[in-house]
Amino acid sequence: MSPYITSARSPRFWSAAVTAALALCLAGAGQASAADVNNVKNSGFESGLGGWTCSAGSGTTVSSPVHGGSAALKATPAGLDNARCAQTVAVQPGATYTLSAWVQGGYAYLGVTGTGSTDVSTWTPDSASWKQLSTTFTTGSSTTSVTVYTHGWYGQAAYYADDVSVYGPDGGGGGDPAPTVPAAPGGLAVSGTTSSSVSLAWNAVSGATGYNVYRDGTKVTAVTGTSATVTGLAASTSYSFQVTATNAAGESAKSGAVTGTTAASTGTGGGTLPKHAVTGYWQNFDNGATVQKISDVPSQYDIIAVAFADATTTPGAVTFTLDSAGLGGYTVDQFKADIKAKQAAGKKVIVSVGGQNGTVSVRDAASAANFADSVYSLMQTYGFDGVDIDLENGLDATYMTQALRALSAKAGPSMILTMAPQTIDMQSTSNAYFQTALNVKDILTVVNMQYYNSGSMLGCDGKVYSQGSVDFLTALACIQLEGGLAPSQVGLGLPASTRGAGSGYVSPTVVNNALDCLTKLTNCGSFKPSKAYPDLRGAMTWSTNWDAASGNAWSGAVGPHVHALP
Structure with a gap:
């Protein structure tokens, strides 16, 4: 998303030929x-x-x-x-x-x-x-x-x-000595719990290149750092955890076991959202689109993401200042009252962090705590229901996960948590953005990936698809659906008009066809998913303001279609 120009982020144009040539399958390292x-x-x-x-x-x-x-x-x-x-x-x-x-x-x-x-x-x-x-x-x-x-x-x-x-085999030219099997990790401890997850941390092991985490004797995940969060657990249940260290020479013995007990069930992320929801970004600035108050946003939008919170001089911390002058004298009191009115109508209003020019950086424990504290303060001050992560200049999966879990602990289970990564950020589960989404899956509402300003990209079938087609939307959504996100956590993010992005605008009909293909296996292009995902969350647009500038043509067509999905 961009507060200053019409496109949602700076374009990275990849030709299909280059992408196809470079995107070879990544094979796992075999044991030496x-x-x-x-x-x-x-x-x-x-x-x-x-x-x-x-x-x-x-x-x-x-x-x-x-x-x-x-x-x-x-x-x-x-x-x-x-x-x-x-x-x-x-x-x-x-x-x-x-x-x-x-x-x-x-x-x-x-x-x-x-x-x-x-x-x-x-x-x-x-x-x-x-x-x-x-x-x-x-x-x-x-x-x-x-x-x-x-x-x-x-x-x-x-x-x-x-x-x-x-x-x-030794080529005879000399080289570095082969590694030895690392020692078992020490210091394993439970660092946090929710009703469906247990977070673990341990000491680094010399010579290790990765770590395996075991739950009740069964391997459940592999990580490269010295922490992990095991999700998908039952509430009020005790589990035993162990960790091993790995490198090319093999896997260490298991660490000593620790017991983690999940909290009692308090609900799930997402609050009282409808099964299928429409998200729209509301611009706290005037860049040529229609200037709006929150009260002007059409009722088709279930989640309104206020763009944007800004970085402060304190690492990780954010603030929000209503652009009253740029919005025709819109006052803070009116803004707060409009948020309450939307919530009374069953809508969610959240604050978005980032955008194309956003400089928020959460890369250590201190900045993670600052992020959680400052976002929670904004939620209390303005009545926001949660936060949207739209960091287009990279993020650290370890510390953003810490920040979001700390925020969730403060805000409670009704907090709305959305993300708007770029297409390149969700091409692989090894990417930091994708890792973060999976790390917080138990408190995550929806990932509305931006299907624009990206050029050609790989689909889940390994083929290259061009931006602006039904296949582009469905084959890339498939990566998230097969990569571990629940269908209810996947949404399609598109520009509301040709002026809303540098490239990638498609007509509402294309958006609706992609939604049909993913949820019902109808109206597909050449790519057809292996199964239907009737719980798919819905769609997102940048922005409600550009939508208004086009007579609300996007929300008028996509909104009813989303709400009528199975």
Whole structure:
């Protein structure tokens, strides 16, 4: 969403050809055998760039952030350079190797050339935390060396890489020693509970690249950090939890067990919303769309997201100031009274945090607490029912999860929690935005992904779909539906008019056809989901103001259709 220009966020145009070429399937790292070694030299960049060559002087080493050891690679794309850093690695002919690396920051790619068979690569969108890329390759019958590389993407932020490995038979060229199985984690403790979840934390283990969490002896999740929230639990029930540490050499013994007991049931997130709901963003500014009071918003909208709360000088904290002058003298007292009137009519009014120009940053425990405290203060001051997360400049899944859970504990089970990620943010469950949504699934109302200003994207079937079609909406929604969100937590976010976004506007008929396809398997395009999702939450638009500027054509057509869904 954007407070200052008509588009909801700055466009990132990806051609279908580029997207298809780069979006290769990411294969999980296999467990190394006893004879396997890491054939990469200076894999953790502890010796600077020794053994590595970076294009156009794009690479350097840094002491923070690092994934392991005391150093990592930082490579910065510039102009026509994509910051490619490479190393020639000795290998054995006719052998299979696992290539992996940990990356963070901007768009990051990992690949290998000169295999003598099929060269492979994998990639990830920009990430606020360390993420492992991994794939496998087999060398040709006469191949004795390959070139391993990382690179970023033109015009994007710098990326970081660490702990690069090519595990497999010893190629004879030397390399870093293979890891040993890590020790069992210590310090496991319950850090929080709700009626349906238990949050855990533990101490980091040297040499570990990930951790597995067990509930009553059964593995339930895998994480890369030292905390996790186990969801989907029964209220007022005790569970036993253990954690193991993992790396390429294997999995540690289980930690000591702790018992977590869920709270008594107090309801679920979402309050008294209808089964199918329409969300609209209300602009607290004048950018050429129709200026509105809250009372002017049509009754078709079930959730009204007030855009936007602004960052303060206190890390993580937000504030809200009504633009009375820009809204024709709309007073704070009128604003509050209009919110109460909407609520009396069964509507929900929430405050949205972020937007295209939003600079709110929640990246440590202190800023998470500041975020929760400040949003709760706004809820008390103005009567907001909850919060919308529309952070388009990245978020940290660990600390945003902490912030939202702290806010939920203050606000109670009736709090409305919505999100409006960009399409690129929901392409994979490993993305920080998607992780956050899954982490707070038990208190999450709906994710209204922005299906605009994005260019072509991958659908859940691995095919590339062009923005502005029924297939684009359904095949991308399918990723969320198959990735762990409940159908009631998935909504379709579209512009209300051609002026509401830089690209991606579709007619209300296309929106309604996509809703029919997802809920009833009718009016589909070439993509058809494997099953119907009759509990799909509904649709969202940017914005009620642009809708009004077009005679409320969007809400007049989409609203009744949403409310008539099965």
